[in-house]
Amino acid sequence: MATRDDVARLAGVSPSTVSYAISGRRTISDATKAKVLAAMRELNYTPDAFAQGLAGSRRGILALHFPTSVDGYSSTEFEYVSAAMERARALGYHMLLWSNPTTDVMGLESLVGQKLVAGVLLMEVSVNDPRFDVLRRAKIPFASIGRPDDSEDLSYVDNNFAEAGRIAVDYLADLGHQSIMYINVSVEDQQAGNGPAIRTARAIAQAAAARNIPMLEVPVENNARGGREALETYLQLASRPTAVLGLKEFATAGFVNAAGMASLQIPQDLSVIALGVSGRSAEMVAPALTTVAPPGERISQKAVDALVQGIEARVPQVIQELVSPEMAVRQSSGPAPKPKS
Amino acid sequence: MATRDDVARLAGVSPSTVSYAISGRRTISDATKAKVLAAMRELNYTPDAFAQGLAGSRRGILALHFPTSVDGYSSTEFEYVSAAMERARALGYHMLLWSNPTTDVMGLESLVGQKLVAGVLLMEVSVNDPRFDVLRRAKIPFASIGRPDDSEDLSYVDNNFAEAGRIAVDYLADLGHQSIMYINVSVEDQQAGNGPAIRTARAIAQAAAARNIPMLEVPVENNARGGREALETYLQLASRPTAVLGLKEFATAGFVNAAGMASLQIPQDLSVIALGVSGRSAEMVAPALTTVAPPGERISQKAVDALVQGIEARVPQVIQELVSPEMAVRQSSGPAPKPKS
DNA sequence: CTGAAAGCGCTAACAT
């Protein structure tokens, strides 16, 4: 492979001139610039990323870090990943995928220690996520999709859960629903500090209280079986809520499907709203799920922007942003049934 | 941050000794090794990845490349990505995610030109994928998940489509089904050379012919609307097949849901089998889809192994492997209905 | 068994 010196020789200029012609960090006459460009093209030259990284200060790689999940991830999560990668590329960075158990903080430490990446973007953060301390100590720029409880000094972009709760509850209340069941993630996940689960529960509780509506929380695992369990719980209730909010797509789908088996009509008998689920997933279920979810690409994009700002800005600023969720009314929700007399 | 020379100074040895103590590429007395290790620990030293990459020959980064899809990807695809990343890590490599339009071959070229990555793993390859030529010309190691038509000299791991077709068709034939409809990807996708679509169609046709069963192919887009269109086509058929094979999860789910709306009973009236769909996705649908799909993690894992072999082996070998699909019978399939007399 | 020294291919300060 051709090196910069080969290009310089062929163009008849000094090596540094080649560098400057590429970077534009000093003025080069059009004549020599043309010669350099021609030589580059002829030799099919591209600067070596490792040499650039070692010599300069810019290391054009970002890491996207998420804890390995036993449950696996859904297409909704992949949308975040894809969008983050595309945004990184648009800003001139490569995106490294990195995943290890949350408990294994060493993994992150070793990644950072190698100085391979210029910054780290955290996904699936918990309210007391230990990764933040690791990164703070390492003095490496970072930002997160989602936020921990103690988030004063850090840059993040997160879903506006409070707003999501309000939108969903108000929508249901306006349709005459008088009580709500919330399908939460498993107790273990909650204890692990799952941010969306905790914040959503809080938001729904508040919004429901504001509308004077009782709310019941049911924790299940995020899979079809969990959804079925939620339905069993639902069926055993003395007075069944007419509205169900589900946080995760697999559990919510499982609930809806089980309800269908049990001859419950959705949305005639009860309304179901899925929170934080992408449209594509929502439409895999029958009836298609009404959703309240933030635009994932935009969250990822802004989070990458925040990270890059933290890397490149001379005076990094803390960027914190809550993205408003959007409601998509599909077939799983409607007016509350008339109470039987 | 501490450098290797700092460690050497603290340990009272020469810099190269530190390197050798780490790499183990020459024998070091236990005494000095202990000193070095202690110094490393004290300074919290990790070798700089860029310096290692520049000085040595090993560049511990792999790229996972897939064309950006307008349709977006599903959780099934994410499983491949996750598994590939984990395997790479197990083998001591980082995994870079990279995606751009197939038409834009320049994008891949620039990635490779930077010599950032030691090898490239291709996903979502088409039968005439232009990316192979780019990589061949660049003389960079590569392997693929899936394969092009001309695959003689390259390493790949792919689903055994022929076997998948046979398994599905034999299963249906044994249950008395006499004709089959195949929901394929859109005509555009087929013309773009979508390998799984083309090979699956071929496999089903062959297996059906062997069992003397007619097969009808219906191309639709991979989303809920596509599934509904497939059902409309189905309903208008003079004699309706009692079995449907679907290639993509969103279209297949859409078909099943639309069938439910049209009061078709699955599996009583017709059986549906989803090909290449993960269990998690299959269970989002009601009735849960019977699937014939290869174990995604194992495909990814072997593909990464093949790539790394191509990078590290002194005499790289061409590794080609077809992974057998597995059938999971769920609720969407059963015996053919008795023909009405 | 260990040390010294020559690069790897660049960036950026120091020249002119």
Place this chain on the structure above:
DNA sequence: ATGTTAGCGCTTTCAG
């Protein structure tokens, strides 16, 4: 406007 040169932090020969 361009050339010269000193590193960046390592790996790996060459020399004990």
